[in-house]
Amino acid sequence: MSFDSLGLAEPIVRAVREQGYTQPTPIQAQAIPAVMKGGDLMAGAQTGTGKTAGFTLPTLHRLAAAGPKRDARGRVAIRALILTPTRELAAQVEESVRQYGKYLPLTSMVMFGGVGMQPQIDRLRKGVDILVATPGRLLDHHQQGTLDLSHVEIFILDEADRMLDMGFIHDIKKVLAIVPKQKQSLLFSATFSDDIKALADRLLNQPALIEVARRNQTNDAIAQKVHPVGRERKKELLAHLIRQGNWHQVLVFTRMKHGANRLAEFLNKEEISAMAIHGNKSQGARTKALSEFKAGTLQVLVATDIAARGIDIDQLPHVVNFELPNVPEDYVHRIGRTGRAGAQGEAVSLVCVDEEQFLRDIEKLIKREIPKAVVPGFEPPAGEKAEPIVLGRRMTIGVGASRGGRGGQGRPAGGDGRGRPGQPGQPGHSAQGRAAGQGQRQGQGPRQGGPDSGRRDRPATPGGARPPRTGR
Numbered sequence: 001m002s003f004d005s006l007g008l009a010e011p012i013v014r015a016v017r018e019q020g021y022t023q024p025t026p027i028q029a030q031a032i033p034a035v036m037k038g039g040d041l042m043a044g045a046q047t048g049t050g051k052t053a054g055f056t057l058p059t060l061h062r063l064a065a066a067g068p069k070r071d072a073r074g075r076v077a078i079r080a081l082i083l084t085p086t087r088e089l090a091a092q093v094e095e096s097v098r099q100y101g102k103y104l105p106l107t108s109m110v111m112f113g114g115v116g117m118q119p120q121i122d123r124l125r126k127g128v129d130i131l132v133a134t135p136g137r138l139l140d141h142h143q144q145g146t147l148d149l150s151h152v153e154i155f156i157l158d159e160a161d162r163m164l165d166m167g168f169i170h171d172i173k174k175v176l177a178i179v180p181k182q183k184q185s186l187l188f189s190a191t192f193s194d195d196i197k198a199l200a201d202r203l204l205n206q207p208a209l210i211e212v213a214r215r216n217q218t219n220d221a222i223a224q225k226v227h228p229v230g231r232e233r234k235k236e237l238l239a240h241l242i243r244q245g246n247w248h249q250v251l252v253f254t255r256m257k258h259g260a261n262r263l264a265e266f267l268n269k270e271e272i273s274a275m276a277i278h279g280n281k282s283q284g285a286r287t288k289a290l291s292e293f294k295a296g297t298l299q300v301l302v303a304t305d306i307a308a309r310g311i312d313i314d315q316l317p318h319v320v321n322f323e324l325p326n327v328p329e330d331y332v333h334r335i336g337r338t339g340r341a342g343a344q345g346e347a348v349s350l351v352c353v354d355e356e357q358f359l360r361d362i363e364k365l366i367k368r369e370i371p372k373a374v375v376p377g378f379e380p381p382a383g384e385k386a387e388p389i390v391l392g393r394r395m396t397i398g399v400g401a402s403r404g405g406r407g408g409q410g411r412p413a414g415g416d417g418r419g420r421p422g423q424p425g426q427p428g429h430s431a432q433g434r435a436a437g438q439g440q441r442q443g444q445g446p447r448q449g450g451p452d453s454g455r456r457d458r459p460a461t462p463g464g465a466r467p468p469r470t471g472r
Contacts, residue, residue, distance in 0.1 A: 001023060001024060001029055002022055002023055002024075003016050003017070003021070003022065003023070003024055003057075006024065006029070006032050006033060006036075007033070007036060007061075008032065008036075008057055008058070008061050009060075009061050009064055009065070009104075011064075011103035011104050012057055012060055012061055012064075012100055012101070012103075012104070014103060015099060015100050015101070015102050015103055016053070016057070016100060019099060019100075021053075024050070024053075025045075025049050025050035025053075025054075026045070026049065026212040027043060027045035027049050027050055027051055027054050027210065027212045028050050028053055028054045028057070030043075030210045030212065031043050031051075031054035031055065031058070031210055032054060032057055032058045033058075034208045034210065035054075035055060035058035035059065035062070035184075035186060036058045036061060036062065038062070038184055039184070039206070039207065039208055040184060040185045040186065040203075040204040040205050040206065040207035040208070041185075041186045041187070041204075041207050041208050041209075041210065042187045042189075042192075042200045042204055042207045042208070042209050042210070043055075043186070043187070043188050043189075043209075043210040043211070044188070044189050044190065044191065044192050044210070044211045044212075045190070045210075045211070045212045049212070051158070051188045051190075052092070052093055052096050052158070053096065053100065054188065055082075055156050055158070055186050055188055056093070056096050056097050056100055056101075057100055059080050059130070059154050059156070060097070060100055060101045060104060060106065060130075062153075062154065062184075063079055063080060063106055063129055063130070063153075063154070064101075064104045064105070064106060066079075066153075068105070068129070069151055070127075071127075071148055071150075071151060075125070075126070075127035076107060076126075076127025076128060076129055077127070077129075077148070077151035078128055078129065078130075078131050078147075078148065078149060078151060078152060079129055079130070079151055079152060079153045079154065080129065080130040080131070080152070080153065080154040080155075080156070081131050081133070081149060081152045081154070081155050081156070081175075081179065082094075082097075082130070082131070082132045082133070082156040082158060083133060083134070083135055083138070083155075083156065083157050083158065083163070083172070083175065084132065084133075084134060084158045084159060085134065085135075085158075085159050085162045085163050085166050085168060086134065086162075087112040087113070087114060087134060087283060087286065088286065088290060089158065089159060090110050090111070090112050090132050090133060090134050091110050091112075091287075093110075093132045093158060094108055094109065094110035094130075094132040097130055097132065101130075106129045106130060107126075107127070107128045107129050107130070108128060108129065108130040108131070108132065109123050109124075109128045109130075109131060109132070110132045110133070111131060111132070111133040111134070111137050111138060111141065112133065112134040112137050112283075113134060113136050113137040113140070114282065114283035114286075115283050117137075117140065117141070117144075117146075120137075120141065120146075121141070121146045124141070124146055124147060135163075135168050135171035135172065135174075135175065136171065138175065139171060139174055139175070142178055149175075149178050149179050150179075150180060151180075152179045152180055152183055153180075153183055153184065154183065154184045154185075154186070155179055155183050155184070155185045155186070156185075156186045156187075156188070157172070157185075157186070157187045157188065157199075157203070158188050159188070159189065159190065160187050160188065160189040160196055160199060161189045161190055161191045161192075161193060161195075161196055161329070162190075162333070164193075164195045164196065164199065165327070165329075169199070172199070172203075176202075176203065185203050185204050185205070185207075187199070187200055187203060187204060187207070190332065190333060190336065191329050191332065192211065193329070222335055222336075222338055222344075222345045222346070222347050223344070223345070223346045223347070224335065224346075224347045224349075224370045224371070225346075225347075225348055225349070225370065225371050225372070225373060226348075226349045226351050226359065226370050226371065226372040226373070227241075227348060227349070227350050227351070227372075227373060227374065227375050227378070228351055228352075228372060228374055228379075228380050229350050229351070229352060229374075229375070229378050229379075229380055230352060230378075230379075230380050230381045230384055231352035231353070231354060231384070231387075233378055234322060234323075234350045234352065235263060235266045235267075236378070237350055237375060237378045238252065238263075238267070238320060238322060238350065239266075239267060239270045239272060240375070240377075240378070241320075241348065241375070242267075242272055242299070242300065243272075245318075247299070247317070247318050248296065248299055249293070249296060249299065249316060249317060249318065250299065250300045250301070250317075250318045250319075250320060251293075251300075251301050251303060251316060251318070251319045251320070251337050251338070252274075252300055252301070252302045252303070252319075252320045252322050253302075253303060253304070253305065253319070253320065253321050253322060253323065253325070253334050254302060254303075254304060254322050254323050255304070255323040255325065255326070255389070256304070257276075257278040257279065257280050257304055259322075259323065260276040260277070260278050260302045260303065260304055261276050261278075263276070263302050263322060264276040264300070264302045267300055267302075272299055272300055273297075273298055273299040273300065274298070274299065274300035274301070274302055275288075275289040275292070275293075275298055275300075275301060275302070276289070276301075276302045276303070277289045277290060277301060277302070277303045277304075278303065278304040279304070289301060302322075305325060305330050305333070305334065316337055316338045316345065317338065317344075317345060317346060318338065318345070318346050318347075318348065319334060319335050319337050319338045319345065319346070319347045319348070320347075320348045320349070320350065321334060321335075321347070321348070321349035321350065321351075322350055323350075323355070324349055324351060324355040324358040324359060324362065325358070326358055326389075326397050328358075328361045328362045328364070328365040328366075329365065331362045331365070331366070332365070332366065334347075335347035349370070352380070352384075353380065353384050353385065353386045354386050354387055354388075354389055355389075356386065
C-alpha cells in the first residue's frame with residue numbers, strides 16, 4: 001500500500017514523499033481513510049508508529065477540499081483544533097502540519113505557555129486554519145476574548161492518555177463547552193485505559209475504533225535490558241555505559257526535576273555534554289536543549305516524563321531509564337522515544353533494589369520479562385535493603401513509604417488522586433502508589449498550572465492538592 005492509494009490530495013502526497021515516506025504505517029493506513037470519511041475516531045498504537053501523520057494528513061485533506069472559511073470579521077476561521085499535553089509536542093505537531101501542508105493554501109500556528117501572549121494574539125488576528133495548542137494557554141486566550149473557536153470542524157486530542165495523567169480533564173471539559181457540538185472528533189492515544197474509554201464516551205459519537213497493537217505493547221524494534229546496580233552508583237554506571245558504548249545521542253529519564261539537574265551536572269563534570277529539560281526550565285532553554293539534541297551536538301538530554309513528550313527523533317539510538325517510573329505505562333512511553341519509524345533502538349534501565357517492585361509491575365504490564373545483566377564492577381551491594389523513594393516533603397513511594405497502606409504502595413492518606421478520600425491500607429489505582437507519583441487525575445479539582453506553565457511535572461502534595469498556582 002502507498003500513500004497514493006489512500007485517496008489523499010496530490011499536494012499532500014507530494015509533501016509526504018519529500019519527507020522520505022512512501023508507505024503508510026499500520027495506524028496511518030487505517031486511520032487516514034477513517035478520518036477522511038468524516039466520522040469520529042478513537043485510535044491507539046505504540047509510540048513512534050506515526051500517529052501524528054495519521055490525523056494531520058486527512059485533516060489537511062478535508063480542510064483543503066472544503067475550501068476556506070471566514071469568521072464574522074472576515075478573517076480566516078479556525079477550523080481544526082489540535083490539543084496536546086506539552087509545549088514540545090505541540091511544536092512538533094504544528095511542524096508536521098506545516099511540512100505536510102506546504103503545498104496547500106492552509107495556515108497553521110502553535111500556541112503554548114511560557115512565552116508572551118502578544119505575538120500569538122497578533123498571529124490570531126491574521127486568521128489561521130489549524131491551531132495546535134496546549135490547554136492552559138488556549139483557555140487563557142479564550143478568557144481574554146482573543147480566540148474564536150466557533151467555527152471548529154475537526155477537534156483532535158493527541159496523547160489523550162497523558163492528558164488525563166496530567167490532570168487536564170477539567171480543561172478538556174471547558175474546551176468541549178466552547179467548540180461547536182457538531183464537529184468531527186478524533187482521539188489518539190498510545191494506551192487505552194479505562195479513563196480513556198470514559199473520556200471517549202463523553203467526547204466521541206459512535207466512533208470507529210482502531211488499535212493496531214495490543215494495549216501497552218512495546219515496540220519489537222526496541223532491545224530492552226536491565227542493569228541491576230546499587231542506588232549510589234547509578235551515575236557512575238551511566239557515565240561508564242556512555243563511554244564504553246561510545247553513545248553519542250542518549251535520552252535519559254529521571255523521576256524528578258531536581259534529579260535531572262543533578263544528573264546533567266554530574267555528566268558535564270565527567271566531560272559528557274548534557275542538558276536537563278523539564279517544566280521549571282524556561283521555554284527558551286527547553287527549545288535550545290531539544291534543538292541541540294536533535295542536531296546531534298548535545299550528547300545527553302536528561303528529561304522528566306512530561307517534558308519528553310514531543311521528542312521525536314527517527315534515529316534516536318538509546319533511551320536510558322536512570323530511574324524507573326512508578327507508573328508502568330510511563331515505561332512504554334519512555335522507551336517509545338527510540339525504535340521509531342522502523343529504526344532499531346535500545347532501552348536500558350538502571351534498577352536499584354528500591355525499584356524492584358516497579359520493575360515487576362512493568363513486566364506484568366508489557367507481559368514479558370526484561371533481560372537482566374550486571375555490569376562488571378557495578379554489582380549491587382550485597383545485603384542492600386530497599387528504602388522508600390522520596391518525591392518531596394512528606395511524600396514517599398515504594399517499599400516502606402510513609403504514606404498509604406501496604407508499605408506505602410496504596411493510596412495516599414489524603415486521597416487516591418481522583419477526588420475520593422483514601423483510607424490507610426486501601427489499594428490505590430496501581431500497586432505503586434500511582435496517585436502519589438503522578439499527581440492529579442480525573443475528577444480531582446481544577447488544574448493548577450500545567451506544562452505550559454512550567455509546573456505540571458511536579459508531583460501532588462499530600463492529600464492530592466497541588467502547589468499554589470504560579471501562572472501559565
